[in-house]
Amino acid sequence: MAILTGSCRLGLWHVHVAWQDDLVYRVRFSREGIAGPVPDAILRYCAGRPADLSTLRSVATEGETTFAKIYRAVREIPCGETRTYGEVARMVGTAPRAVGAAMARNPTPIVVPCHRVVAKTGMGGFSPDIEIKEALLAMERRGDVCTPEKGGVNR
C-alpha cells in the first residue's frame, strides 16, 4: 500500500498532504492544487467544518528527540487557543529558540498545530506566509471547526 498524496483548498492556498491510514508524513502549503485524496479530518478542517485532528498521527511526533517532544506538546494545545514559544519550551524542558526551530521545520503543519504557537510579543513567524497562520487562528477562534462532531454543546 503506497503513501497517498492529495490536496484540498484553503483560501488562496492548497494544502498538500502525504499520508497513509491515520499517519501523516508531510503537509505543505502551495498555490497549486493536485489531484488525490486527503484525510477526512483535514478536509473538514479546511472547509471550516467540525474536525477532530486528534484522529490523525504525525510522523513528527514519533521518537524521543527533543523535537518530537515539542511536537507532542504542541498537539495538546486546545483548538482556538494559543501558547507562546516560551511556554511550550517550559512544557518540554527546553529553550524557546529550540521551539522556534522545531516549528520552522515542522513537517506536518495543521496536524501538529504550529500556528497555535505565537511569539511572546506578537505573532511569531510562519512559512510560506504569515497570512495562513492568521487565517487559521481566526477560523479556530470563530469556533465552528472546534465544535465536537456529534452535535453537541456548541457553546
Next chain:
DNA sequence: GCCACGCTATCTG
C-alpha cells in the same frame, strides 16, 4: 563541524 534559524530574558545606554 559550522551555521542559520518562526525566541526571550536581561542588561546597557
Next chain:
DNA sequence: CAGATAGCGTGGC
C-alpha cells in the same frame, strides 16, 4: 525605547 548578548537543538552545507 533601541541594541547587544547569551542560550537551544536540528537540518543543510
